[in-house]
Amino acid sequence: MALWVDKYRPRELSKLDYHKDQAENLRNLCKQSDFPHLMFYGPSGAGKKTRIMCLLREMYGSGVERLRSETMTFTTPSNRKVEVMTVSSNYHLEVNPSDAGMYDRTVVIDLIKQVAQTHQIEISGQREFKVIVISEGDELTKDAQHALRRTMEKYVATCRIIISVNSTSRIIPAIRSRCLGIRVAAPNETEIVSILQNTCKREGLALPVELAKRVVDKSERNLRRALLMLEAAKVAKAPFTANQEIPDLDWQVFLRETASQIISEQTPAKLEKIRERLYELLIQGVPPNLIFRGLVEQLVSNCDMSIKAKTLEFATEYEHRMQSGAKHIFHLEAFVAQFMNIYKKFLSELVMTDDF
Amino acid sequence: MSARKKTWVRCAFSEMNLTATPTPSETMPAKRTRSASNVSSFRVSRSRTPSINSMPTPIPDAELVDLTAMDDDQDADITGPPPEVKENWMESFEPATSDDLAVHPKKVGELRDWLRHCEAMRKKFPAQMCLLTGPTGAGKTATLRVLAKEFGYQLQEWINPVDCEVINALGDQNSGTSYVGSHLEAFKSFLLRASRYKSLLDSQNKRLLLVEDFPNVLLSDKEANFEELLNEYTAYGKSPLVFIVADAKSRGLNISYRLFPDQLKAKHRIEHISFNAIASTIMQKSIKTFCSVMQQPQNKATYKVPSTAVVDSIVVGAQGDIRNALINLHLSSLKGVPSMPTKQLNVSVAAKGRKKKMQSTLKSIGRDESITLMHALGRVLNPKFNEDKTMLHSPEEITEAFNTEPRNFVNFIHANYLPHFKEIDDVVVAINDLGLSDCMLNEYRDDTLSVMGLNVAIRGVMTANRWPVSGWMPVRGPKRIDIKPQATLAEQRLVGVGYAGISRTLYATEYCSLVKSIAGKLVETNSSQSTDSNQVF
Numbered sequence: 001m002a003l004w005v006d007k008y009r010p011r012e013l014s015k016l017d018y019h020k021d022q023a024e025n026l027r028n029l030c031k032q033s034d035f036p037h038l039m040f041y042g043p044s045g046a047g048k049k050t051r052i053m054c055l056l057r058e059m060y061g062s063g064v065e066r067l068r069s070e071t072m073t074f075t076t077p078s079n080r081k082v083e084v085m086t087v088s089s090n091y092h093l094e095v096n097p098s099d100a101g102m103y104d105r106t107v108v109i110d111l112i113k114q115v116a117q118t119h120q121i122e123i124s125g126q127r128e129f130k131v132i133v134i135s136e137g138d139e140l141t142k143d144a145q146h147a148l149r150r151t152m153e154k155y156v157a158t159c160r161i162i163i164s165v166n167s168t169s170r171i172i173p174a175i176r177s178r179c180l181g182i183r184v185a186a187p188n189e190t191e192i193v194s195i196l197q198n199t200c201k202r203e204g205l206a207l208p209v210e211l212a213k214r215v216v217d218k219s220e221r222n223l224r225r226a227l228l229m230l231e232a233a234k235v236a237k238a239p240f241t242a243n244q245e246i247p248d249l250d251w252q253v254f255l256r257e258t259a260s261q262i263i264s265e266q267t268p269a270k271l272e273k274i275r276e277r278l279y280e281l282l283i284q285g286v287p288p289n290l291i292f293r294g295l296v297e298q299l300v301s302n303c304d305m306s307i308k309a310k311t312l313e314f315a316t317e318y319e320h321r322m323q324s325g326a327k328h329i330f331h332l333e334a335f336v337a338q339f340m341n342i343y344k345k346f347l348s349e350l351v352m353t354d355d356f
Numbered sequence: 357m358s359a360r361k362k363t364w365v366r367c368a369f370s371e372m373n374l375t376a377t378p379t380p381s382e383t384m385p386a387k388r389t390r391s392a393s394n395v396s397s398f399r400v401s402r403s404r405t406p407s408i409n410s411m412p413t414p415i416p417d418a419e420l421v422d423l424t425a426m427d428d429d430q431d432a433d434i435t436g437p438p439p440e441v442k443e444n445w446m447e448s449f450e451p452a453t454s455d456d457l458a459v460h461p462k463k464v465g466e467l468r469d470w471l472r473h474c475e476a477m478r479k480k481f482p483a484q485m486c487l488l489t490g491p492t493g494a495g496k497t498a499t500l501r502v503l504a505k506e507f508g509y510q511l512q513e514w515i516n517p518v519d520c521e522v523i524n525a526l527g528d529q530n531s532g533t534s535y536v537g538s539h540l541e542a543f544k545s546f547l548l549r550a551s552r553y554k555s556l557l558d559s560q561n562k563r564l565l566l567v568e569d570f571p572n573v574l575l576s577d578k579e580a581n582f583e584e585l586l587n588e589y590t591a592y593g594k595s596p597l598v599f600i601v602a603d604a605k606s607r608g609l610n611i612s613y614r615l616f617p618d619q620l621k622a623k624h625r626i627e628h629i630s631f632n633a634i635a636s637t638i639m640q641k642s643i644k645t646f647c648s649v650m651q652q653p654q655n656k657a658t659y660k661v662p663s664t665a666v667v668d669s670i671v672v673g674a675q676g677d678i679r680n681a682l683i684n685l686h687l688s689s690l691k692g693v694p695s696m697p698t699k700q701l702n703v704s705v706a707a708k709g710r711k712k713k714m715q716s717t718l719k720s721i722g723r724d725e726s727i728t729l730m731h732a733l734g735r736v737l738n739p740k741f742n743e744d745k746t747m748l749h750s751p752e753e754i755t756e757a758f759n760t761e762p763r764n765f766v767n768f769i770h771a772n773y774l775p776h777f778k779e780i781d782d783v784v785v786a787i788n789d790l791g792l793s794d795c796m797l798n799e800y801r802d803d804t805l806s807v808m809g810l811n812v813a814i815r816g817v818m819t820a821n822r823w824p825v826s827g828w829m830p831v832r833g834p835k836r837i838d839i840k841p842q843a844t845l846a847e848q849r850l851v852g853v854g855y856a857g858i859s860r861t862l863y864a865t866e867y868c869s870l871v872k873s874i875a876g877k878l879v880e881t882n883s884s885q886s887t888d889s890n891q892v893f
Contacts, residue, residue, distance in 0.1 A: 002850070002852050003850060003851060003852075003871070003874070006851075006852055006854060044862070044866070045866070049857075067853045067854070068853070069853050069855070069856035069857075070856075071856075085855075085856035085857075086856060086857075087853060087854065087856045087857040094857045096857060096858075096859045098859055098861075099859055099860060135857060135859065136859050136861075136862070139859075139861075222866075224866060225866055225870075228866070228867065228870040228871070228874075229870060231870070231874055232870040232873045232874055235873060235874050235877040235878075236873070236877075247869070247870060247873055248869075249865070249866075249869050249870070250868065250869035251864070251865065251869070266780050267780060268774050268775070268777040268778065268779075268780060268783050269774075269775075271774060271780070271783060272774045272775070275774070279835055279837070282837050282839075283837055283838070283839065284839075284864050284868075285839040285860045285861050285863070285864030285865075286861070286864050286865055287861045287865070290865060318791065321791050321792075321794075321795055324795050324798060325791065325794040325795045325798050326794060326797070326798045327767070327770070327794045329770075329835075330770060330787065330790050330791045330794045331791050331794070333787055334784075334787040334788055334790070334791045337780060337783045337784045337787050338784055338788075340780045340784075341780050341781050341783075341784045344780055344781075
């Protein structure tokens with residue numbers, strides 16, 4: 001029993017549903033004997049990981065699909081134990097160093113070096129190198145990125161690195177210039193609709209077009225999210241109807257409620273309650289920049305035209321500070337306080353003009 | 357060795373010796389020169405004159421044993437000639453009975469209870485343990501000495517030996533190799549031997565072991581296993597063991613925290629008695645008695661009684677440290693020394709609710725005022741102002757006290773500032789500064805920036821609040837954010853082997869809620885299927 005996302009994930013480059021020209025290019029890339037470091041970039045749920053796996057299969061054959069997951073323990077220079085989960089086959093290793101937080105540098109150095117230093121045992125009919133897949137590369141700290149740069153240079157004979165990132169802007173230029181960048185754009189609406197319908201056909205379900213379109217809208221062109229939503233909707237109500245309810249993501253609902261609470265009352269006491277809610281989101285693991293963005297979107301769409309510009313102005317300022325600071329909550333809270341202040345002033349002015 | 361000789365001689369002629377007045381120059385021999393192997397204590401006390409009249413013919417060797425006996429100011433009023441105050445005030449004023457102690461009677465009672473408990477368990481479990489903690493000069497050691505005397509214990513104290521080379525030349529072995537003995541071994545043998553065997557010179561059978569001076573190996577070396585040592589002691593030790601630890605401010609230096617974790621205390625049933633700093637009223641009283649001794653005719657030549665202002669400031673400046681108070685008193689009461697300058701403290705306290713009185717402390721000496729985190733937080737969140745609108749405690753003062761841990765302090769401010777604010781526009785100013793300070797603290801390349809950052813945060817919060825909310829608010833600690841993987845096993849299985857490749861944040865944002873609902877349904881259908889099949893069979 002697997003999720004639809006995994007069950008119907010294309011396994012070969014020729015079977016990809018969209019960006020077919022790009023798939024052709026990737027296949028040509030594999031035909032040559034050598035192969036540069038790659039960097040796949042594009043929004044979440046666009047199919048970066050799918051393409052990486054297809055590429056690996058193209059190169060190594062079906063052996064890459066025999067996956068095993070391992071938990072590895074590393075010791076940082078400060079004697080702290082860090083656990084990182086990895087997924088690997090005989091030919092590749094997939095790791096997410098950002099799970100180690102600020103200790104990702106140790107992970108990059110130890111693990112990647114260890115893999116990169118070992119050679120393939122059987123060379124006949126195989127590539128000479130192994131592949132390391134680093135997901136969420138843009139979450140790596142600067143330190144780790146510099147460490148990565150060194151390993152890329154040093155072990156180029158035995159390993160290739162494929163980095164998957166959302167945005168190249170947070171990757172240091174040194175790494176950017178060492179990789180061949182491949183952009184994976186999010187699929188467009190019609191593509192997602194056709195994928196959803198194909199999936200349903202294979203599951204033996206009928207999917208009304210209206211429902212498919214609504215799922216696409218709600219998923220923000222994120223294919224993974226769309227498929228998961230569809231499956232969750234199916235679980236909730238088995239034969240699809242055009243206007244059935246599509247489940248929301250918990251944290252988005254929570255954020256929406258938070259925003260409406262901010263608009264309902266502007267006092268320090270309320271701010272404290274908002275802080276608790278923000279903490280809850282952070283503890284759940286929702287990244288602070290997503291919280292910030294969601295909050296701004298909700299607040300801006302719910303407030304008067306005259307204060308929209310100011311809100312956005314403050315949002316940019318505090319978001320920038322959040323990137324350079326360490327305590328995300330300070331800046332989230334500062335933005336909320338600032339918005340409360342603007343909104344309160346706006347309301348009191350409104351009352352004044354009404355009086356006259 | 358001279359000490360030993362002396363004792364023997366004195367022992368033999370103790371009756372005669374008793375009548376002789378002790379020479380003032382006589383010091384305590386061999387007080388702090390005990391090697392580890394030489395475990396028995398040769399504490400020889402000076403003979404006591406005052407009590408001779410009131411006592412029946414003393415047993416000759418009682419003299420030896422009386423290790424805590426000291427000249428005491430209290431005795432002066434009762435019998436015999438008044439005592440002469442010696443150079444060393446610590447000894448001169450050492451309390452002799454539990455009534456003299458400046459420690460709160462409750463704490464004395466606690467320790468007494470423990471000693472009684474030791475008496476009761478003496479046959480079955482002789483190796484009882486106790487841990488005394490408290491700030492310096494709170495009277496921990498003094499209390500123990502007094503009570504040990506009261507219960508008739510011979511106090512045997514471990515003192516870290518000076519390294520001395522042992523020359524390894526046995527019999528026909530020609531080599532003269534030398535080595536330095538292990539401190540840990542020496543400590544172990546002290547614990548075991550001193551508790552079992554009494555010294556030839558002692559008459560009392562009961563011994564009480566005291567460890568105030570912890571061997572450094574225990575603190576610095578992780579290999580040195582303190583727990584093992586205690587295990588051995590509980591198995592083989594034959595007398596009660598007391599550890600005395602002075603409180604330290606930082607955790608790293610705190611012996612009681614590092615060596616005595618809770619589970620160790622529970623395992624060995626270590627009684628933990630924590631002393632408080634001596635209350636200023638009790639301290640005042642004891643200082644008054646000290647002053648009365650100084651007024652005795654034979655002391656008048658050397659000492660004068662300092663003015664009440666000075667005495668008061670000594671009490672304030674000592675902050676509950678009686679040792680510090682005594683030293684200051686000694687210094688200020690010497691004749692020919694100009695009276696010590698005092699500094700006005702700006703806190704005015706209502707003395708017993710009658711009148712306002714300005715407190716002052718000694719200007720040059722006395723303990724530094726240490727300010728606790730809670731205290732400083734109070735000053736930041738409820739800033740007080742003088743009449744001329746200047747701040748009573750400047751932000752710089754508070755910054756200075758915490759510039760070693762700026763991050764922690766800023767986090768504490770953030771966790772607690774909100775309830776003190778009434779208006780949202782004030783909050784904006786405060787949180788703005790906190791955010792700025794966060795960015796500054798994050799800049800690790802420049803040390804001075806972190807202090808500046810702390811200052812910005814403190815100053816911002818202190819000045820921003822125009823309409824402070826008054827009232828009591830509990831202090832809360834900063835929240836830690838530990839992202840825990842939240843997927844249940846069923847959910848993990850559903851996601852499959854790829855679960856390991858999904859980062860926690862990605863899982864939380866994309867998968868979590870949807871997978872939960874899918875997995876929840878699956879479990880339902882599975883269970884209903886299994887019940888169906890049960891019905892079939």
